Amino acid sequence: MIPLILVAILLSALAAFTKMVGALISGSIALLADGADSIINIGSIALATYMFTRSRKPPDAEHPYGHYGFEVLSATLTSIVMAIVMSFIISTTISRLEHHEVSYLSIYFSAISTAILISSVYLFHRISGKYSSLALRAETRHLAADILESVIVLTGVILAVSLSYLYDLITALIVAAFMVYGIALNLKEISESITYKLPSRTLQNTIESIVRSTPGIIECHAIRVRRLGDALFVDMHILVDPKLSIEDAHKLAHRVEDFIKSSIKNIKDIVIHIEPAK
Ligand SMILES: [Zn+2]
Ligand SMILES: [Zn+2]
16 A cells, blocks of 8 residues: 555656646746645645554544544645645736736646646555545545646646636636635535534444344434544444343343444444333
């Protein structure tokens, strides 16, 4: 996993470097915006990888619920950086409305960086297919959008060189719009995690039917599921025979836990409250 990610990061860095140099030489704001976005990509791939590793660490004294929230933190930090860079792009674009020049060299730099990016996205897609992770998924999505973005920028600089500099500014704003979309997607994932949104009704129903089909369970209620990053947490009340010993009731609760964990992956913790059935 590590070497592939390194190659993806290096390719992304090369694409970003090409765009930034191209922007400085040709004066294209669209290329500058695209380059800045690529730099964010590199930073967020590195951050996502680091946070993914941290999120998989077992619970400790400081974090008794585990470290899964670090994945959400990674998406949050990326969104903040994207918002700052996006504001910079928009203000730069506005400042160039009156006068702006774009050299034909922007076309070459844009074309080369697009080719590099396509190979990097292909690699990253292979990595994230193997590892299910909120942070890695966010990255793949961002990188896929990046290819489209690069192609749009290439078209934009061609139009800017051949027709009017305004096309360069319009393209820069399109890149900013891509960032807004990226931020919105991240915020959706983040808000679903921190508001404990039910991941899916089907999942809840599946858990309930597993509990009900466990021999010894008379009734169950208050089945709650929440998601943090890609980790699922479950708690519930089970009703058992009032004459059951504490020892047997405890064993039964563990059986329920094992059944659920063996049929649904990504469930990291289950807390079961035992009640006597009436
Ligand atoms: Zn209850
Ligand atoms: Zn126990």
